[in-house]
Amino acid sequence: MSGMMLRGRAWRFGDDVNTDLIMPGKYLELVDPEEMAPHAMEGLDLGFAEKIEDGDIVVVGANFGCGSSREQAPLALKHAGVGGVVAESFARIFYRNAINVGLPALECPGVSEAVREGDTLEIDMTTGVISNEDTGARLGIDPMPDFMVEVLREGGLVPYMRKHIEEW
Amino acid sequence: MGETVSEKVLARASGREEVRAGEIVKARVDVAMMPDLTTILAVRAMEAMGRDRVWDVDRVVIVLDHVAPASTLMAATIHRDIRRFAREQSLKHLYDVESGVCHQVLPERGHVKPGALIVGADSHTCTHGAFGAFATGVGSTDMGAVLATGKTWLRVPETIRVVVDGVLPEQVAPKDVILRIIGEIGADGATYNAVEFSGSTVAEMSVSGRMTLCNMAIEMGAKTGIVEPDEKTLGYLRGRTDGAFDPVWADADAEYKRVLELDVGQLELQIACPHKVDNVKPISEVAGTRIDQAFIGSCTNGRLEDLEAARSILKGRHIHPDVRLLVVPASRDVYMEALDAGIIQDLMTAGATVSNPSCGACFGGHIGLLAPGEVGLTTSNRNFRGRQGSPEAEVYLSSPAVAAASAVTGAITDPRGLR
Numbered sequence: 001m002s003g004m005m006l007r008g009r010a011w012r013f014g015d016d017v018n019t020d021l022i023m024p025g026k027y028l029e030l031v032d033p034e035e036m037a038p039h040a041m042e043g044l045d046l047g048f049a050e051k052i053e054d055g056d057i058v059v060v061g062a063n064f065g066c067g068s069s070r071e072q073a074p075l076a077l078k079h080a081g082v083g084g085v086v087a088e089s090f091a092r093i094f095y096r097n098a099i100n101v102g103l104p105a106l107e108c109p110g111v112s113e114a115v116r117e118g119d120t121l122e123i124d125m126t127t128g129v130i131s132n133e134d135t136g137a138r139l140g141i142d143p144m145p146d147f148m149v150e151v152l153r154e155g156g157l158v159p160y161m162r163k164h165i166e167e168w
Numbered sequence: 169m170g171e172t173v174s175e176k177v178l179a180r181a182s183g184r185e186e187v188r189a190g191e192i193v194k195a196r197v198d199v200a201m202m203p204d205l206t207t208i209l210a211v212r213a214m215e216a217m218g219r220d221r222v223w224d225v226d227r228v229v230i231v232l233d234h235v236a237p238a239s240t241l242m243a244a245t246i247h248r249d250i251r252r253f254a255r256e257q258s259l260k261h262l263y264d265v266e267s268g269v270c271h272q273v274l275p276e277r278g279h280v281k282p283g284a285l286i287v288g289a290d291s292h293t294c295t296h297g298a299f300g301a302f303a304t305g306v307g308s309t310d311m312g313a314v315l316a317t318g319k320t321w322l323r324v325p326e327t328i329r330v331v332v333d334g335v336l337p338e339q340v341a342p343k344d345v346i347l348r349i350i351g352e353i354g355a356d357g358a359t360y361n362a363v364e365f366s367g368s369t370v371a372e373m374s375v376s377g378r379m380t381l382c383n384m385a386i387e388m389g390a391k392t393g394i395v396e397p398d399e400k401t402l403g404y405l406r407g408r409t410d411g412a413f414d415p416v417w418a419d420a421d422a423e424y425k426r427v428l429e430l431d432v433g434q435l436e437l438q439i440a441c442p443h444k445v446d447n448v449k450p451i452s453e454v455a456g457t458r459i460d461q462a463f464i465g466s467c468t469n470g471r472l473e474d475l476e477a478a479r480s481i482l483k484g485r486h487i488h489p490d491v492r493l494l495v496v497p498a499s500r501d502v503y504m505e506a507l508d509a510g511i512i513q514d515l516m517t518a519g520a521t522v523s524n525p526s527c528g529a530c531f532g533g534h535i536g537l538l539a540p541g542e543v544g545l546t547t548s549n550r551n552f553r554g555r556q557g558s559p560e561a562e563v564y565l566s567s568p569a570v571a572a573a574s575a576v577t578g579a580i581t582d583p584r585g586l587r
Contacts, residue, residue: 070307
């Protein structure tokens with residue numbers, strides 16, 4: 001990952017967005033992330049992957065990514081061009097999977113009130129601050145465990161393990 | 169201060185005297201399980217991490233279950249590649265398409281032991297907590313690291329203890345108990361937590377019923393569900409495993425994040441309504457809702473006692489002409505026992521379509537999809553929008569007895585009211 005800064009337009013979804021909505025079960029036979037990408041968020045917004053621009057940010061409510069452990073969900077988002085997901089809270093397995101594939105998953109209480117669809121956000125993951133350029137609002141990201149910051153800094157668990165496998 | 173089951177298992181797995189909730193530990197995995205649709209990504213992750221052999225050919229278990237047998241060329245290719253991988257690696261435990269759903273096959277074939285740390289590349293891996301294991305679902309990249317090293321990092325979870333007491337009323341099943349608990353705790357009320365199920369009702373419950381409880385722990389966001397082992401647990405596992413158990417129990421003074429007490433002596437039948445698992449209502453509020461399809465099966469409710477519950481309703485009756493009834497035994501062993509007991513004969517005579525064991529009907533795979541506008545009643549674990557076919561379909565969750573009775577009348581029905 002190039003630095004720890006994100007900037008992009010916000011795409012809004014609600015609470016309890018499950019991984020069946022992010023990546024419907026009928027696509028789970030795909031093994032190439034580029035082929036998963038066009039189907040990202042298809043359960044909620046059929047044209048999502050077409051509409052977004054690289055680096056755009058998905059902003060959601062509570063319990064994002066609940067349900068199945070399918071890593072195809074964060075992979076599809078990442079390869080569709082999503083720069084990061086900011087949520088009130090994440091389901092546990094999705095959270096791990098997102099960080100592991102190098103997709104920033106940031107918990108930020110209050111974000112669903114403070115961000116509208118289309119707002120431009122700048123996120124500094126080093127200082128933990130989200131700035132809404134359209135409203136001027138500034139929000140704090142919940143601190144991540146050190147280990148996860150390290151994994152994200154390396155670009156995901158695969159590059160992290162390539163470096164650290166001997167001491168693992 | 170005493171310890172929870174999770175703290176004890178994770179202390180042992182990480183080679184520590186004791187660990188506490190909130191700590192992050194690096195733990196040795198006893199069993200790593202992968203179903204067909206997540207294996208290839210995990211193998212690629214392992215290889216990309218720089219390892220070309222799994223850490224232990226005896227601790228990796230692969231089950232070809234989600235698309236079994238393959239219904240598309242893509243699935244056939246995945247299965248072919250997995251079989252090649254298993255052969256090249258000399259893996260000792262590949263269960264091919266005839267075997268059944270991974271969470272049923274694992275305990276049946278002796279891979280689950282109390283006190284063990286089990287990770288699976290499937291969210292319902294928490295099922296194995298029914299045997300006193302710490303069992304949790306992970307994604308494919310985490311699994312890749314496990315395949316490469318035999319270790320994973322875990323945050324030691326806080327535990328919610330759910331104490332269930334009372335004698336279940338007639339036809340009220342473990343599924344009704346867990347739906348009631350999920351309705352109470354909510355879809356994310358146990359996120360990052362372990363849930364220990366205890367109390368006299370759980371002590372009386374069969375191993376099969378305890379698996380139903382633990383299976384759905386993930387539907388409250390939990391990392392795992394756990395029932396402490398007892399004679400029933402050990403009785404089930406003796407003869408299936410090598411018998412070398414090292415069970416752990418929670419200390420009387422273990423620290424819990426929350427204790428939820430539930431008296432089920434008067435519990436109503438419970439239904440989870442569209443489109444969230446925690447949208448749970450007593451059956452009286454939704455009885456009469458017309459259905460197009462009922463599905464009895466899955467890692468939640470596809471075991472012998474579930475099929476027996478369905479048979480007790482359906483024998484001598486016939487399903488409604490406007491309803492399809494799908495029955496999918498959870499494993500080949502369950503299927504064969506049901507054949508021996510004459511259950512399959514009775515279900516088919518009543519009009520059921522019986523399919524070979526697989527996950528297909530539960531996750532919108534290759535069996536029994538719902539068309540736009542249709543309503544399904546299922547004994548599986550998720551009623552998410554689009555999960556079983558069309559996003560314009562509606563899915564309700566229930567126990568096997570309610571699904572069977574509803575297939576007879578064509579609408580959600582309390583089996584105790586059937587003529």
